Amino acid sequence: MSVSFQFRRHALETLLGGVSPLDLSRISVESMDEACGLLHNYGYDWNNEEDKKQLWSIYQKALVFLKSEMMTDEDKIPDPIGDFNQFKELPQLLMFASEKNGASLDLRRWSCALLKAMHVIVHFSHDMYSIFPDEIKKQILGPIETYLHSDPVVGSTFLRQSSQQESVKLYKFEQKPVKDFRSSIVKLLAKRKLIALNLYDNIGVRFVTWNTFDCFRVARFLMKNTLVSSLQGINDQAVNSIYPVNLFLEVMDNLRTKADDLEAAEIEALLAKKLAEHGERAEYLTKDNHFSGESFRFMKFVCRKLVRVNVNGVDHRFFYPFEVQIMTKDAYLESIQGDQAHHEYKARQKQAARRRLFGITE
16 A cells, blocks of 8 residues: 655645745645646535635736735736636636746735735624624713713813723723724734734724823723723733833832822822833733834733624624723824834835735845
C-alpha cells in the first residue's frame, strides 16, 4: 500500500499554521469540479440557484469595492473577471487564482484579490447586526441616552441620574456612526488579527470630558447605573493611555481619607504630581495600532450586551459587543486635526488593506 507524501501547503498552513486565508498569494485548484467542491465545503452549493444568486451578488460587491476603494488610476482588472457581463462561471475564479492552471500572473493576482474581498464580505454580511440592526441599537444605545441631559441655560450636556445624585459635565457626546459596508471591509483587511466576528465597534459611543478625573467618573457612572458590565468586558480590547489606573486609585485613596471637596483644577494638579513623582510605576494599557498617532490619548473598552429579539413569536438571545471611548477635550481636539485627522487615519488603513489584498510584503 503506497503512502502519499504530498500535502497542499496553503491548506495546511491556514488550518494548522495560523496563516489567514487573506494572506495567501495563491491556492491549488485543478478542475471545475474541485472548484465547486471547495465552494460547497465553504458553504455554497453552485448547483443551488439561491446559493448561486448569493455568490454572484458577493462577487459584484467585491468587484465594486476593488474599483471604488482599492484601485489606482494605473490599475485594470483583467478580463474576464473584471466584467460582470463577460464572466459566466464564478468557480473559474478559484481556478484563475490557482498556481496549477497556467493563468497569467496578473489574472492570478486580481483573482486572489477578488476572492479575499469576497471572503471578508461573506463574513461581514452574516454579522448579527446585519440581521437585527434596529433592535441592537435600541437595546444598547437606548439606555445610555436616558442619562444624557442637555442644559440649554449653560449650553452643556450632562451625564446625570434623574435624581441628580451624580452629574458629569461633558464637553461632547457622540454616537459612533455605524460603519458603512466599505469602511468595515477596509478595516477587516487592514488589521491582520481581525475577523468579522471580532469587529467590535459597529456600535459605539464617545464621551469627551473636560479633564482626566472626569474620564474616570464617566466609567464609574456607566458601571454604577448598569449601562456597562465589567463582567461582560472583552479584556484584550481595553485601552487606557490617559492615566495609569494604579496611580489614579492611590490618589483617590488618599483623597477619600484626607480631603474635603476640591476644585477640578486641584484634583488635576494632584494627579499630575503623582504621575511626575511615580511615573516609573505607571501601569498604562495600550495596544499596537500603527494607524493612529502615537500621542493619541484615550480610554476604550468593549462590553457585550445580551440582546433579545422576537422572531415569529420565538424569543432569541445573543450577545453583541459595543465600544465605549472616553477622552478629554484636549485629546479630542488633537485627534481631529494634524496627523491624527480621521481622513489620514483612513488613508493609512486603505494602504494596508491594498498591500494585503495583493500580497505586497511590507
